[in-house]
Amino acid sequence: MARKVLVLGEVRDGFLRNVSFEAIGAAILAADGGEVVGVIVGESIQSFGDELIQYGADRVVTVEDAKLGQYTSDGYAQAILAVIDAEKPEGIIFGHTALGKDLAPRIAGKLNSGLISDVTSIEEAGGNLVFTRPIYSGKAFEKKIVTDGVIFATIRPNNIEPLRKDESRTGAVSSLRVEIKDLRAIIKDVIRKATDGVDLSEAKVVIAGGRGVKSEEGFKPLKELAQVLGGAVGASRGACDANYCEYSLQIGQTGKVVTPDLYIACGISGAIQHLAGMSNSKVIVAINKDPEANIFKIADYGIVGDLFEVVPLLIEECKKLKINA
Amino acid sequence: MNIYVLLKRTFDTEEKITLVNGKINEDGVEFIINPYDEYAVEEAIQVRDAQGGEVTVVTVANEFAEKQLRTALAMGADKAVLINIEEDVAYGDPFTTAKIISEYLKDKDADLIIAGNVAIDGGSGQVGPRVAELLNIPYITTITQLKIDGINVSVTRDVEGDAEIIETSLPLLVTAQQGLNEPRYPSLPGIMKARKKPFEELELDDLDIEEADVAAKTKTIEIFLPSKKEAGKVLSGDMSEQVKELVQLLRAEAKVI
16 A cells, blocks of 8 residues: 655754665655655755665655754754644654654654664555564564554664665755744753764674772773774663663663674673563674673684783774775 | 552463464463553652552553452552453454543643653553643653652653653653663562552443443454574684684675674
8 A cells, every 4th residue: 555654864963864875764664655755854955865865765854043053852843843844744754763762653643653663674564554663672662553544653773774885876865944933842952972973772882891890990802892893882781780881781670671793792691681672683603701601602703812912913804804805 | 749650460471472363472471560651650659648648559460460460469459459350351452552541630630740761562552642742731651760849750761771850730741761760679568568458449331431431443363483593603713813703704795794
């Protein structure tokens, strides 16, 4: 059944996020031959419209306003609800990012609609659009359908394939004027703490440390390896509770759930609560002194050894690889 | 200050998940207050102790959630409300829960509503923002700090590792992120007192809600467990050789670097 599907293009730090291209991939599946309309909201974002089209959107609507320069749920909700009102889509897809998680439930609340959050795959089956999503932080999965109203979903980064960028694709980029008023919450300041711009939940490579890292200082080689591989650093609850790193790095049932292409667990024993947050990664490497550690049971490759010996060697080897490439 | 906490009873984080007849098996499972809601209860108690007022914990669940509500009372909350939907709602979703909570809260003049940012079972993270939208009050999700001065509120919010400092005002709904506080354990006198604190049990009828008004907008058609991962290859030999082999495998076999 052909549907018109709206996709939010999320701009962060001057770039469209990769998850937005994945969202277009998801929207094309959901549209089933119908039109895919991109939406971009912000301040001077007109130029991003073409890029969404090159990734598969048929056309793009932008809403620009000085009050939309920073994300606020009040500002963005007004802008996107105006686009929804004008376009009357049958489907809506956002990325399941900090922004998507914050905004999508509000819009669903306003639309009196359902919302299927954190989707990892989409298929058409038995006349229904079926969404698969993890529950219990990935210890199980459920398949869901929308039974009433607009089909609305947020998709987890790194799970749904984007289309290849096609620079010859063209489409209309139009702008909608929306009067943004009454922002009830104002962002006064943003303190940057995230590592080198690679977001943990979107990273293709995650280097995670556990209690075995032993100190804040002990995370240094992990950070270096992450940098060499273009990845992000994560941690187990044990490492966070011991104050070796910030809670925002925590991976597990409490904390973030990640599904990178490559997960390297360093000095992590593999408690159930941690495994819930990472066991659906595509390839898992475990480095641990204890050959009996639980983490080896789910690792694709394991090295029994001291992470402070293994990780520096790994950095050297990966560097060589880069030079040869 | 009139403070409400939205609480959910969830599986303990150390529980394994098994299925019986295609459904999640709850037999013999240890239940807890959803960890993020524990931060919410703690924060509510701290705000009340600093500002005065009353903390009411609310859940939408079945009768078994009484235990988790009593725990919140033992931590220091003043009142508990169990909205028991077992008889009325066969299948609910976040729309259902948010609608019921907002119907309950609409005439309560809440100054501050605190929820966890996500429940570790369903993991949708929708109920907080939906309730705020239905009550038409502002909300801030994933907060790690809350400062209240009169009706002015300054909040620190975790955004993918970065911190946003946000200014807003009461009435307000916030959702708790890890790092907000260190939840206290219930004390023995706290547990004794909790038995005598006001505990209200309501059904949809008491809130003048028709089942059709809260009918789910989505439906689960299947639950399954992820395919079990086979233990892989543990390398051996000289350490620098192992590392070389690993990098080779990641490149040639797994094709991830």
